[in-house]
Amino acid sequence: QVQLVESGGGLVQPGGSLRLSCQASGRTFSAVGMGWFRQAPGKEREFVAAIRWTGTYTHYADSVKGRFTISRDNAKNTLFLQMNSLKPEDTAVYYCAASVVSVGSSSHLYQYWGQGTQVTVSS
16 A cells, blocks of 8 residues: 655745645555645545656646646655645645556546645735
8 A cells, every 4th residue: 555645735925835745655666646636625626736657747737737846756755746826726735646547637546645734825
């Protein structure tokens, strides 16, 4: 199994930046894709970004395209989400997830999930 732990969340002003990280451990060799999702109060969990563990494939939700960047450090089993030009509507709990099957925007593709890290964007 794979264990995932997110970190890097916090309070930031609109227009500011945060860098989230997701440390993976366990059977990380089985991971095919990694993704970031978020959930705001009263809303369904939504896709943010995804990356194939090997290769160059990345995909972003339209709401974050051009502002967020997903990246990885395979040697350190770490996933990152660089968030720039943050908006109040980005406020949510952010989760990282791992898939042993594929990579994409559907949450059902991911078998392993972290516990989440809070991101609050407010002036």
